[in-house]
Amino acid sequence: MKKLVKSLKFWIVILLLPMVLVGCSSWIMDFDSDFVSDEFVSREQLQVGDISLSYLISGDPNGQRVIFLHGTPGDAGGNWYEMLRNVPDGYQFIAIDRPGFGHTKPRKQVVELDRQAAVLEPLLVTRNGKGTILVGHSLGGPVVTNAAANFPDKVAGIVVAAGALDPDLEEVLFIQHVGNVPPFVWLLDKTAKHSNKELIALEDELRLLQPKLAGIKQHVRIVHGTADELVPYENVPFMEKEMTGAASFKVTTIDGMNHFLQWRSRNELREAVFDITKSLEDERKTAAR
Template structure:
């Protein structure tokens, strides 16, 4: 009878529902105490002002050759520019690697969530539209995939090509769990560290954002390479079928990584570097003008 009374108690169910968020909140508090990566001999922290629905101070890491072929890396959710640190540290000769903190993450300010894919893409503008530096290659991982695709529709004549790594583009494959919606409202949202709270808001709105992006995909005319693992349980490999079908103004190159999971920036760096160097080899040669360090 005591057990039955407990099961009928509203307090019991409220505590049970809150438990995952309390655990995440404790983990988030620990994460927030960890020092943020600033710079070292391989990567320098910089920032640029940009406007995308609102003004941002876009923070990014820069490594490699200052006048080399630019490659701009866009992280997923949650995440930040340091997700790409190993790429920057191992930038091949003749390449400049840039990894951004997307709006809502890392050291970019203001730090509130920006759920619009087009606004996220627009925020990359100052790093893309640098005529003296040639056309950059954009690399997007996970939710960064649709963002670099959106950037190609906004800045098509300024972009050399895009690489979509484990990208989430198919709106029919997106699913929001009830616990995510619960985590988006107070008091549960108060328990989440900023990056996790912003990531949750992005994921809740992702399906609608992808449906709005869908008609624009046919306007992408730059080279596209898709890199995806068959063992990806977070962003299904079936996303590749959608991309091959929807990119109608270009012929994407598909790189399938057998048995590889979702975390390509960490466990498939070689495959991504191969995709980058392959795409760069197919771009028209551009005379780069030396620039002063900022």
């Protein structure tokens, strides 16, 4: 131990650990926002068990409901404000602060996909015979996928945007495990700690999710960039192979696009939502004949 403490490399790791963990945990410090509400987008709270879920809402109160989930880290305002600022006619958009992030309380980490999906259930509504559409970016992708599996009668379709679904593609660096234990974890703020814990747990959570994928019966749309270095495009063929029971399954591949679809590819995400809505309307018309 004395030799370790005297080691220059040891102290370099100690001093640089917060920055290293920030890099490993997918750009931790830059994607939170302090946004509460404005004239276009309102904030509401919903008690779900012991969680006070905070979410943003905008659009037609009687329209097709679409719920957006951010990845890790992040929050509703930082990731989805522009989407909620410009809601198309006939839609109601909601973006939640996932447990552990943003204004959702208590600010306690929830790594289990089942528990994260469960907080969505009270927001899942059916209007005009059509259930709720879910859009999940990055780690939000497996959360909305899990919700589709768990609530088949309430979720009408999902858009997985740059989603991490293949457990074999998950890699946790040694430094992330170091950052998850004292005294190193004390160097990180709450957002960084929560993000790191989610990423460490994700592979195991995806293995629990994998057996459910074939049973997903809803409409599925995948949007992914070929230049995504954080969640590789190889996740897409995995989803194609596993989601064999989907009512429809379509992939939008964006050549040269990186991971940040909610800022750079909002049109493609909207089109994926519109396409699910069209499929639901076609189903409704067919059933009415």
